Amino acid sequence: MVTGSLALGIVGFIVVFIFAWIIYSLSVYISVRIIGVQVPFLRALFVTLIVSIVSYIINLVAAGFALTFNLAIFIIGVIVSFVIALIIYKYLFDMDWIKTFVMLIIASVILFGIILILALILAAIGYLALGSAFSSLSAAP
Numbered sequence: 001m002v003t004g005s006l007a008l009g010i011v012g013f014i015v016v017f018i019f020a021w022i023i024y025s026l027s028v029y030i031s032v033r034i035i036g037v038q039v040p041f042l043r044a045l046f047v048t049l050i051v052s053i054v055s056y057i058i059n060l061v062a063a064g065f066a067l068t069f070n071l072a073i074f075i076i077g078v079i080v081s082f083v084i085a086l087i088i089y090k091y092l093f094d095m096d097w098i099k100t101f102v103m104l105i106i107a108s109v110i111l112f113g114i115i116l117i118l119a120l121i122l123a124a125i126g127y128l129a130l131g132s133a134f135s136s137l138s139a140a141p
Contacts, residue, residue, distance in 0.1 A: 023114055024048050024107075028089075031106035035099050047092045054088065055081040 062077030
């Protein structure tokens with residue numbers, strides 16, 4: 001039986017996954033266009049979904065071997081995920097190795113920029129919401 005909080009958690013996980021997947025796909029699409037390869041956005045969505053699932057499984061297995069959070073295992077999982085992503089993008093976007101590597105670096109920079117902008121927007125919204133909530137408070141005499 002699924003309780004209300006568990007259902008909300010599952011729905012929240014799915015919404016966050018789809019939102020992150022679209023943002024990651026957008027950064028990959030923009031970076032592929034920057035290096036001069038013509039790829040449709042739906043193909044970028046499909047390939048990034050494959051890369052995301054494979055990377056998640058690799059990091060889940062790496063965390064399973066560690067049984068606790070271990071920085072060395074995490075770094076090895078990230079490196080293996082990067083190499084697997086490089087291979088997947090190379091063959092599914094039909095690019096050479098250098099273009100694929102540059103595309104991943106540019107996509108990472110673009111993704112960082114998008115996340116930074118979204119974080120600043122959310123921080124501003126939170127500041128405005130909390131600022132108005134506490135505006136009626138005054139200091140004790």
